[in-house]
Amino acid sequence: MDLQNIFTAIEKTDPEIYERLDTRRSAMKRFANVGKALAMSAVPLALGSMFKKAYGRTPADVLSVLQFALLLEHLESGFYSEAITHTSLFDAAGFAAFTTIANQEAAHVTLIAQTIQALGGTPDPAPAFTYTKNGALPTFTDLATLLTVAQAFEDTGVRAYKGQICNLQENRTVLTIALQIHSVEARHAAHIRTMRGKKGWITQAQNDFSDTDATYAGEDLTVQDGVTITGICTGITADAATEAFEEPLDAATVRTIIAPFINT
Known part of the structure; x- marks a missing residue:
């Protein structure tokens, strides 16, 4: 050595x-x-x-974050890969969007797995996912449900990456990779929301899908770093204040959110 x-x-x-x-x-x-x-x-x-x-961290901590990110990317990649096999659900624009996202999620899986290997680790295999929650959701037979699940996965992913950034701040190479993926996940989330006829950003902690309530927990904050955002200037309502900032999710909360979609 x-x-x-x-x-x-x-x-x-x-x-x-x-x-x-x-x-x-x-x-x-x-x-x-x-x-x-x-x-x-x-x-x-x-x-x-x-x-x-x-x-205050070891290389093992960085690998742990990467394995966590790989789990999320496996979840999303598998979801979009399955979704685009159900072509009858989509119009041409929707199918094109889902195909693009599927390809990008697959690229994310590859990049994270290769990074884990470069750091001397072994990428965790993808678990078996149950995107219909074992038949409880018509995920691949109803477009509205498909888009709602997609939105929940994307919004969770964006907040999950944000929650892990501090654990990567000293490893500039891995941090760069995480930020590159994080910004694309945010674009996915905004596009899926647009497909649903929603705003491209989260307002308050609004959610219309009870299975993923925790995805939006904490998004109703109107105080940032001790500063009350509402009323700073004309037009900054509580809705506007929450839309301007996104809150991170810790790994434990994310695992709780996605647990119902993983076969155990």
Whole structure:
């Protein structure tokens, strides 16, 4: 294991890392001592300790976020891939939109899986999904239900990515990938909402699909960073205030939202 190359790679990703730790020379000296005292197999553990000291996170934390994102992308990719097999549901424009989104979601799955592998992990396989909730929903026989489920998945995905950004902020490469996907998911959400005749953004915590109430929980906030948004200027109503900002969702809440759509 070439520590010189490891530290060079780390510096390229985060030039300020030694401001959080120590000088480069001192850090390498400590790792050299680790190598002398322990088997080289222990060095990855020491590297993890270094990341924990510098960021409060380890490489395993980044992999955990990526596996979580992969689960969401598998959910969406599988959904759109199945949806476009039911061609009778769509007009030409709707089928074209769903096909485009299906292709983009498949690309997201590939990119995240390859990133996990590049970081030394093994991508989790896609679970078996039940988009009809085991027959409880006419997801693939009724266009209105199909679009409502699509909206719920997309809005959940956008908020889920936002909720994980802080866990990726020191890994610029992975952060860039997450933000690239996040913005496209937001465009998907807006387009699906438009297909339903809705606004392209979320108003308050409004939801017309009881199975996904948690998708919109917290979206009715009118205070941001201690500042009350309503009344700042003419026309900033509670609706306008909530439409101007989107709140993140934590991983536990997201898993609760999507759990009914996963076969266990």
